[in-house]
Amino acid sequence: MKIRINRDLITDRMNMLALHERAIVQRTQIPQSQFRQARQSGELDGHTSLSQLHRLATELGVRLTDLLDPPEAAAPQQEVPGPANDRGGVETLIPILVSATNMVSLAHAARVLGWSRDHMDAVLAAVPAALHGTGLRLHHVNGRAKVMSTDSPGRAVAYAIGCLQTMAAGLNLAQARTLRRIVNGETVFHRNIGKEEKLTLGALKNMGCIELDDMAQYRPTSDLALALPDLT
Incomplete structure (x- = not known):
């Protein structure tokens, strides 16, 4: 018996959040050989426990149902960029860019979130205005981005970042x-x-x-x- 998983989602989340295979294996207790094979075949050994699958989903920051149900091929839907859409995107993107340890690949982020390149660009352009007055700034270079503290953050900002990282x-x-x-x-x-x-x-x-x-x-x-x- 095999457990089907969404291997593309695993790869995308690992790339976007700069997760390493060894760390995931240690935290989930899934044997490294099985996890590596699953990333290639899209199938986990049937003896993998539910708690291990839950831990894997938690490490990747996705729902267990998304991990276990690979999306079926479907015609891409046309997005309608606009102010309201961009605001929702900003609320989604900023926590990702704050909590990530390293610079986030925007291409991988867009793929995971189901955004077009134009929509990602529009949301990214709206981030600086959303961060104004928070003591945080957007660092964006070579297709990667991260939200970082300003050069001289106050104590409240530093603790707010720590609070967000802890809760995430x-x-x-x-x-x-x-x-x-x-x-x-x-x-x-x-x-x-x-x-x-x-x-x-x-x-x-x-x-x-x-x-x-x-x-x-x-x-x-x-x-x-x-x-x-x-x-x-």
Whole structure:
């Protein structure tokens, strides 16, 4: 038994979000050989669990139904660019350009979103006006783009970016456990820790969740509620 998946969607999302095969395999627990074969054949081994498929869809930022149901060939629909259409496109494009780690390929983004090149150009042209006054700017070069902070962002902008990245990606298990320890007052020192824990603490620090005190011990920041609004 095989599970049919949309291999073009996987390729497009990996290219658009600069996702690496090894990272996806580690997070989904799908064997690398099976995942690589699935990207070529469009079929996963029937023993792949539902939780693994859910994790794969989450990593790609798509719905599970979209991942499992390859779109049928259909005649392309003519888009009608206009102010209202562009506004909706801006609301879709900006979160992608903010949360992506690297520059996003606009060609791949347009393909995934089902936009024509003209519509992508029109939406991209409307982004700077939408970002005005936010402390963010559009960086666009050689067919790739990303929304970045200005040269001297204020604290509110920096935390807003951290908040968006946190809500988009979520905490992994190691980060959640470490953050719970710190919030509960357990001693977590910066010195004498392993490489993996350093990476975990660094990620939490970049999200605006924790900071170092005078004793080189991590503690929650006063703005933790802003960086993680769902934390109570």
